[in-house]
Amino acid sequence: MPKLIIDHLNKKKSKRTLTIGKGESLIYLLLGLQPGYKEVTVNLKGRGARAQILGLFIGKHGLGQIKTIQRHLAPDTTSDLLIKSVLFNEASYDFHGLIRIDRSAPGAWANQRNDNLLLCEKAKVNTRPELEILNDDVKCTHGVTSGKLNEEQLFYLTSRGIPKIKAEQLMIEGFVSEVLNKVPDAKKRNLVESLIKETMN
Numbered sequence: 001m002p003k004l005i006i007d008h009l010n011k012k013k014s015k016r017t018l019t020i021g022k023g024e025s026l027i028y029l030l031l032g033l034q035p036g037y038k039e040v041t042v043n044l045k046g047r048g049a050r051a052q053i054l055g056l057f058i059g060k061h062g063l064g065q066i067k068t069i070q071r072h073l074a075p076d077t078t079s080d081l082l083i084k085s086v087l088f089n090e091a092s093y094d095f096h097g098l099i100r101i102d103r104s105a106p107g108a109w110a111n112q113r114n115d116n117l118l119l120c121e122k123a124k125v126n127t128r129p130e131l132e133i134l135n136d137d138v139k140c141t142h143g144v145t146s147g148k149l150n151e152e153q154l155f156y157l158t159s160r161g162i163p164k165i166k167a168e169q170l171m172i173e174g175f176v177s178e179v180l181n182k183v184p185d186a187k188k189r190n191l192v193e194s195l196i197k198e199t200m201n
Helices: 151-159 164-180 186-200
Strands: 003-008 014-020 025-032 036-044 050-059 063-072 078-087 092-101 108-118 124-133 138-147
Touching: 003 186, 014 025, 014 050, 025 036, 025 063, 025 186, 036 050, 036 078, 050 063, 050 092, 050 164, 050 186, 063 078, 063 108, 078 092, 078 124, 078 164, 092 108, 092 138, 108 124, 108 164, 124 138, 151 164, 164 186
Parallel strands: 003 025, 014 036, 025 050, 036 063, 050 078, 063 092, 078 108, 092 124, 108 138
Antiparallel strands: none
C-alpha cells in the first residue's frame, strides 16, 4: 500500500519537500480548512516512483494559496495531481502548479487537474498550471475548471422533493468526494470527511 501523508494549510507560510525513491509510492493529501499558504515540492528521484497529490481547500473567508511542483527526475515515474476548492462568501483561492520533467526522466507520466466550485458571486479563484518538459518520451496533461453548482442537476434533485439547501449540500459533497475516494485508509478518509463537513457547516 502507498505511504499516506495528510498535511494542512496553515496561516503561516510554509514549504514542504517530499522525495520518492525507486519503486516507492506516495499519496499526499493537503487539507485547506482555513486561509494560508503552502508550497509542496514532490521529487520523483527513482525509477518507477509514483505520487498521488491530492488537495481540498474549503474557503469561507480570506485567501488560500497552494503551490505545487511535480519534479520528474528518473525514468518511468508517475505523478497525478487533483486539487479542488469550494469557495463561499468572499473567499479567494490561488493555485500555481508546475510539472517539470527533466531530460533524465524518459517514460514519465504526469497529470495535473484543478477544479473549483464558486458558491458566491464575490468568491474569486486564480489558477496557473504550468508545464516544463525537457524530454520527448513523456505523457503529460493538465486541466482547470471553475464554475457554480449545475442548475439542471439542482433542479432535478429539488423536483424529487429534496429541499434546495440539502440538494446543494449533496452536490458539494459529491464534488469533494472525488478527492476523498482516492484516500485508501478508510479510518483516515472518514476523519477527513468529518473535518470537511464541520468546516462547511
